[in-house]
Amino acid sequence: MISTRSIHFVALVATFVTFSAVVASGATFEADDVVSRYFKSIHGNAGLDTAMVVITSTGDVTTLFILGIIITIIRRTRKAGMIFLIALVVIVVLVMYMKPLIGREIPPYGFDPVGLPETFSIENDSLAPFATAFGYPSGHASRTTALAFIVGFALYQRSKKGAYALWAFPVIIGITRLYVMQHYPTDIVGGFLFGGMVSVVLANAMKLDQPFSMSRIKGKEDRPSQTSGNL
Numbered sequence: 022m023i024s025t026r027s028i029h030f031v032a033l034v035a036t037f038v039t040f041s042a043v044v045a046s047g048a049t050f051e052a053d054d055v056v057s058r059y060f061k062s063i064h065g066n067a068g069l070d071t072a073m074v075v076i077t078s079t080g081d082v083t084t085l086f087i088l089g090i091i092i093t094i095i096r097r098t099r100k101a102g103m104i105f106l107i108a109l110v111v112i113v114v115l116v117m118y119m120k121p122l123i124g125r126e127i128p129p130y131g132f133d134p135v136g137l138p139e140t141f142s143i144e145n146d147s148l149a150p151f152a153t154a155f156g157y158p159s160g161h162a163s164r165t166t167a168l169a170f171i172v173g174f175a176l177y178q179r180s181k182k183g184a185y186a187l188w189a190f191p192v193i194i195g196i197t198r199l200y201v202m203q204h205y206p207t208d209i210v211g212g213f214l215f216g217g218m219v220s221v222v223l224a225n226a227m228k229l230d231q232p233f234s235m236s237r238i239k240g241k242e243d244r245p246s247q248t249s250g251n252l
Contacts, residue, residue, distance in 0.1 A: 022174060025225045033221070037214040044157055044207050045123045053205035057128040060200050070134040074143060077197035080161040081144045085109055085168065092172060101175035104227050108167040108219055116163055116215070117147050120155035125208065127156040132202040146203055156204045162212025163219070165191035170220035174229055191216070 023029050043049060064070065078084060089109060093102030132143070145153045146160045169188045177184040195209040204212075224230075 022224055022230050023221050025222060030218075030221055033214065033218055037211070037218060040207070040211060040214065041123060041157070044125055044211060049205075049207045053207055054128075056199065056206050057130060057202065061128075061130045061202065064132065064200075065135055067135040073197045073200045074134055076193060077143065077161070077201055077203075080165050080194040080198075082109070082113060082148065082160075082164070083144075085164055088168070097179075098172065098175050100227075100232075101172050101229065104223050104229055105168060105171045107227070108171060108223050109164060111223070112160065112163045112167060112216060112219055113148065115219070116158060116160045116212075117149045117152045119158065119215075120147055120152040123155065123157045125155055125157035125205070127154065127208075128202045128205060130202050132200075134201075143201055143203070146198075156208040157211050158215045159195070159198060159204050159208045159212030161198050161203075162191055162195050162209045163216035165194045166213050166216030167220045170217060171224060171229065174224065 023033075086106070086109060089102055089106040091102075092098045092105065095102070127146075146156065147153055169191050173184040173187045176187065191213060195204075195212070198204045198209060199206065
């Protein structure tokens with residue numbers, strides 16, 4: 022696990038700050054716009070549109086919150102689930118205020134899925150109205166990166182392949198967010214970096230690498246009383 026005092030974490034923070042400044046300056050707009058226009062050009066296939074909408078919905082706040090509760094209920098992953106739920110709240114709040122600060126607007130091209138009801142709408146990346154028009158950093162990318170980092174660490178000792186495979190989730194979600202015109206590529210990259218930063222801080226603060234400790238009261242109850250031992 023990456024320590025908050027390590028050179029790796031310092032590099033991660035420095036990269037995010039520098040990258041955010043570059044995005045805020047508008048230097049990446051032309052390259053971002055080329056990618057967005059490409060995704061716009063492949064819209065119109067009912068099957069693909071539906072698949073992208075279904076997949077991108079798995080990165081919504083509600084879906085991940087329910088998943089976090091399930092992970093918390095399972096004893097073996099309880100600590101990871103608790104840390105992930107806290108990370109989810111932290112990311113939702115911080116991203117909501119960061120978006121207007123960076124001021125990066127979402128792609129203007131729009132997404133009109135074929136084969137879905139006209140009243141259907143995709144969940145906005147930010148729940149607050151004042152942040153819905155902005156895209157950097159991606160909340161979906163941040164949240165799913167936190168899931169991959171925290172839960173992946175918990176799974177690593179039992180299934181290394183499963184832990185590595187979990188990292189495909191934020192990548193797939195990032196692609197779907199580009200497809201549904203909610204983000205530019207740099208929004209996704211910024212989300213990956215920010216989700217990683219929050220995950221490292223919380224994982225260290227809550228000692229993710231240590232087993233979940235049971236209640237001290239229960240421990241005292243489980244031990245035989247001193248009187249019984251004397252008898």
